[in-house]
Amino acid sequence: xxxxxxxxxxxxxxxxxxxxxxxxxxxxxxxxxxxxxxxxxxxxxxxxxxxxxxxxxxxxxxxxxxxxxxxxxxxxxxxxxxxxxxxxxxxxxxxxxxxxxxxxxxxxxxxxxxxxxxxxxxxxxxxxxxxxxxxxxxxxxxxxxxxxxxxxxxxxxxxxxxxxxxxxxxx
Numbered sequence: 001x002x003x004x005x006x007x008x009x010x011x012x013x014x015x016x017x018x019x020x021x022x023x024x025x026x027x028x029x030x031x032x033x034x035x036x037x038x039x040x041x042x043x044x045x046x047x048x049x050x051x052x053x054x055x056x057x058x059x060x061x062x063x064x065x066x067x068x069x070x071x072x073x074x075x076x077x078x079x080x081x082x083x084x085x086x087x088x089x090x091x092x093x094x095x096x097x098x099x100x101x102x103x104x105x106x107x108x109x110x111x112x113x114x115x116x117x118x119x120x121x122x123x124x125x126x127x128x129x130x131x132x133x134x135x136x137x138x139x140x141x142x143x144x145x146x147x148x149x150x151x152x153x154x155x156x157x158x159x160x161x162x163x164x165x166x167x168x169x170x171x
Contacts (some may be wrong), residue, residue, distance in 0.1 A: 064166035087154040092142030103128040124159035128168040
């Protein structure tokens with residue numbers, strides 16, 4: 001079935017419906033008790049990215065790279081601890097926004113050149129989002145066409161630290 005399927009789940013009747021309703025009430029009640037007690041987090045009830053937030057960042061401990069678009073900052077994280085950063089970045093401007101969400105590093109190319117932008121150099125590219133979005137060396141003071149620009153030394157560090165499959169969170 002496609003993402004926008006109109007097929008509905010079968011209706012539950014009798015004891016099965018009652019059991020499902022009781023289970024839902026218990027789940028909601030448990031979440032409410034946690035919230036009132038001050039012990040809940042979004043991840044406790046399926047709303048998070050996988051746990052606690054890494055101190056000083058908007059990202060969770062499952063992230064290997066973290067980007068805060070509003071603050072123009074990025075970090076590298078290992079085992080829930082910041083290993084690099086914050087470093088200054090630039091990102092996509094209006095109409096060419098950097099996508100937000102949780103992604104995985106797809107591939108890397110130390111000497112990449114853009115097919116879309118007249119063979120423009122994109123050194124130390126680490127591709128992580130659809131549409132060719134990557135961390136790469138660029139002027140962190142100028143907006144990009146969607147990529148995350150890093151100063152030379154930071155681009156070298158991100159390129160060396162990130163591996164295919166590593167989680168990238170962009171907020």
